[in-house]
Amino acid sequence: MNNAADHLSFDMALERYKEVKSKPFRINESDTLLQDYHPDYAADQTTNLNIGVNKGEHCVTELASILQADSPFDSKSICSEEFVDVLVIGGGGAGCVAALSAAETGSNVLIATKLKLGDSNTVMAEGGIQSVVNSEDSIQQHFTDTIQSSYFRAEKEVTAKMIQNGPESIRWLIELGMKFDTDDDGNLLVRKGGGATFSRVVYFKDYTGLELMRVLRSALSQSSISVLNHTPVVELLSDNGRCTGAVLLDLESRTLKIIRAKSVILATGGSGRVHINNFPTSNHIGATADGLSLAYRLGAKLRELDSFQYHPTGIIYPESLAGTLVTEGLRSAGACLLNAQGERFVDELKSRDIVSAAIIRECENGRGVELSSTVKGVWLDTPELEKNKPGILKNQFPKLMSLAKNNIINPTKDPILVYPTLHYQNGGICIDVNGESTVPGLYSTGEVSGGVHGKNRLMGNALLEVISLGRVTGKHAAITAKDVDYGEVGFSHLDKWRSERQQLCKDNNEVAPKLFPTYFNFRY
Ligand SMILES: Cc1cc2nc3c(=O)[nH]c(=O)nc-3n(C[C@H](O)[C@H](O)[C@H](O)COP(=O)(O)OP(=O)(O)OC[C@H]3O[C@@H](n4cnc5c(N)ncnc54)[C@H](O)[C@@H]3O)c2cc1C
Numbered sequence: 300m301n302n303a304a305d306h307l308s309f310d311m312a313l314e315r316y317k318e319v320k321s322k323p324f325r326i327n328e329s330d331t332l333l334q335d336y337h338p339d340y341a342a343d344q345t346t347n348l349n350i351g352v353n354k355g356e357h358c359v360t361e362l363a364s365i366l367q368a369d370s371p372f373d374s375k376s377i378c379s380e381e382f383v384d385v386l387v388i389g390g391g392g393a394g395c396v397a398a399l400s401a402a403e404t405g406s407n408v409l410i411a412t413k414l415k416l417g418d419s420n421t422v423m424a425e426g427g428i429q430s431v432v433n434s435e436d437s438i439q440q441h442f443t444d445t446i447q448s449s450y451f452r453a454e455k456e457v458t459a460k461m462i463q464n465g466p467e468s469i470r471w472l473i474e475l476g477m478k479f480d481t482d483d484d485g486n487l488l489v490r491k492g493g494g495a496t497f498s499r500v501v502y503f504k505d506y507t508g509l510e511l512m513r514v515l516r517s518a519l520s521q522s523s524i525s526v527l528n529h530t531p532v533v534e535l536l537s538d539n540g541r542c543t544g545a546v547l548l549d550l551e552s553r554t555l556k557i558i559r560a561k562s563v564i565l566a567t568g569g570s571g572r573v574h575i576n577n578f579p580t581s582n583h584i585g586a587t588a589d590g591l592s593l594a595y596r597l598g599a600k601l602r603e604l605d606s607f608q609y610h611p612t613g614i615i616y617p618e619s620l621a622g623t624l625v626t627e628g629l630r631s632a633g634a635c636l637l638n639a640q641g642e643r644f645v646d647e648l649k650s651r652d653i654v655s656a657a658i659i660r661e662c663e664n665g666r667g668v669e670l671s672s673t674v675k676g677v678w679l680d681t682p683e684l685e686k687n688k689p690g691i692l693k694n695q696f697p698k699l700m701s702l703a704k705n706n707i708i709n710p711t712k713d714p715i716l717v718y719p720t721l722h723y724q725n726g727g728i729c730i731d732v733n734g735e736s737t738v739p740g741l742y743s744t745g746e747v748s749g750g751v752h753g754k755n756r757l758m759g760n761a762l763l764e765v766i767s768l769g770r771v772t773g774k775h776a777a778i779t780a781k782d783v784d785y786g787e788v789g790f791s792h793l794d795k796w797r798s799e800r801q802q803l804c805k806d807n808n809e810v811a812p813k814l815f816p817t818y819f820n821f822r823y
Pocket of ligand 1: 388389390391392393394411412413414415416417418419420421422423424425426427428429507508530531532533566567568569581582583585586587589590624722723744745746747758759760761762763765812814
C-alpha cells in the first residue's frame with residue numbers, strides 16, 4: 300500500500316468517517332454524468348470488429364481480441380464420440396434450468412460444464428429475482444421499467460416473454476422446493492431494485508443464488524440428465540450452416556471428445572474475468588466469455604458488445620477481497636453512500652450505471668476515500684442502517700455478516716469501502732423468442748445471451764432471465780430436436796474463419812475460448 304502523505308490508512312479513514320458523517324446531502328446527477336464518468340462511454344475503450352457477422356461494429360477492446368481469436372481445435376486429437384438429443388453447455392443456473400425443461404419433453408439431455416456443476420455466477424447471486432408478485436404491480440409496469448432502464452435498447456418481444464413468464468417461473472421454483480423470505484402470513488417479501496417503480500425483487504436472505512442452485516441440483520439429481528464436469532467446450536460443430544454439436548476438452552486427461560447433438564444450448568455465462576478496462580470483478584473464475592467466442596466463430600450475431608454493468612458496490616478494502624459484491628439489497632433497505640466528506644452524492648436507488656458513474660466522479664474529483672493511488676472508494680454506511688433497523692444485517696444479510704465472523708470487517712460497526720466492480724455483460728448472443736440464435740440449431744440462454752437488458756440491466760432481471768427464458772429455451776431446443784437428424788461432424792466454419800483471420804487479423808495471436816483468466820496461466 301502507498302504511504303504517501305495524502306493517502307490514509309483504513310483506520311484513519313474510519314476516524315474521519317466518524318467525524319464528518321453528519322454532513323448534509325449534496326445529490327448531484329447531472330445530464331452528462333454517464334458520458335463523463337461511466338466506463339462504457341469512454342471513447343478509447345472500444346474498437347471496430349474486423350471479421351465475423353458483427354464486422355464494423357463497436358466492441359470493447361479486450362472482448363474484440365477474444366472474439367477474433369483463433370480456435371484451439373486440432374482435429375487430429377479427437378478420442379471419442381457420443382450422441383445426445385440436446386447438449387447444454389454450462390452448468391450454472393441457465394444451463395440447469397434449460398436442461399430440466401428439455402428433459403421434461405422426454406429428450407436425452409447432457410450438460411457439459413467447465414468446472415463442477417453449479418460453480419458459476421448463479422450460485423453467488425445475492426439480491427434476488429425480479430418478478431411481479433403483488434396485485435398493485437403489473438407485468439406492463441415491469442416491462443416499462445426494464446425497457447426504460449435499457450435506454451430503449453432491449454428487444455421488446457423477448458423481454459415481454461421473459462416478464463410475462465416471471466410469476467409462473469417463481470411458482471415453478473417454489474414447487475421445486477426453493478425457499479424465499481416471507482412475512483408471518485407466508486407472503487413473499489420484496490425488495491425494490493434501483494430503477495424499478497415497485498418493490499418486486501423476491502429473495503432468500505442474501506443467499507438467493509445458493510438456494511436457487513440447491514434446488515436445481517436436487518432436481519437434476521432426480522432426472523435422467525447426464526452431467527460431464529471439468530469438460531469445457533472448445534469448439535462447435537457445423538453442417539451446412541446448422542450447429543450439430545461440440546468438441547469438449549477433458550481437463551484431466553487432456554483429451555478431446557465429440558458430442559453430436561440435434562440441438563445445442565449455450566449457457567456459458569458472462570465475461571467478468573476478462574477484466575474489461577482493468578476493473579476487478581464480482582464474477583466466478585470461469586466467466587471468460589467462452590460462449591461469445593464459440594458462437595461468433597460459428598456465425599451467430601452478437602449485440603451490445605460495448606455495454607457492461609459495473610455494479611456500484613464492490614468491496615475495495617481489504618484488497619484481497621477487491622471486486623467482491625455487496626448486494627444492492629442493502630441500498631434497497633436504506634444504506635446510504637457517503638463520500639470522504641460524509642456527504643451523500645447520489646440517490647442510491649437510481650439505476651446501477653448512474654450510481655456507479657457518481658461514485659467514479661467522487662473519486663476522480665478528490666472527494667473519495669483514498670487509501671492509495673489505486674485504492675479509492677466511498678463508504679456504504681452499514682452502521683447507520685443497523686442503527687435505524689436493529690438486527691437487519693444479521694437477519695437479512697448473513698452472507699455479508701460472514702465478513703465479521705471472519706474478522707475482516709464488522710459491517711454493524713464499520714462502513715464498507717466500495718467502488719464499482721465489473722459485474723455483468725449487458726449484451727451477448729442475439730436470440731429470438733424461443734432462445735434460438737441466428738445459427739439454426741444453436742440456442743443460447745442466461746448471461747451469454749443478449750437482448751433483454753439493452754444497455755443497462757435492472758437488479759434481479761438476470762436471474763429472471765435465467766429461469767424464465769431458460770425454461771422456454773430448453774423446451775424449444777428439445778422440441779426442435781425431435782424433427783431433425785444428426786448432422787455431419789463439420790468444421791467448414793473454422794476453415795472460413797481461419798482464412799478471414801489470415802487476411803484481416805494478422806496481428807491477433809489469441810486463442811479462445813480462454814477457459815480461465817490470464818493470471819491462471821492455463822495452456823491448451
Ligand atoms: C456475485 C454476483 C451476485 C449476483 N446477484 C444477482 C442477483 O441477486 N440477482 C440477479 O438477477 N442477478 C444477479 N447476478 C447475476 C446473475 O447471477 C447471473 O447473470 C446469472 O446467474 C448467470 O447465469 P448463467 O447460468 O447464465 O451463468 P453462470 O451461472 O455463470 O453459469 C455459467 C456456467 O457455464 C460454465 N462454462 C463457462 N464456459 C464454459 C465452457 N467453455 N464450456 C462449458 N461450460 C462453460 C461455467 O463454468 C458455469 O458453470 C449476480 C452475479 C454475481 C457474480
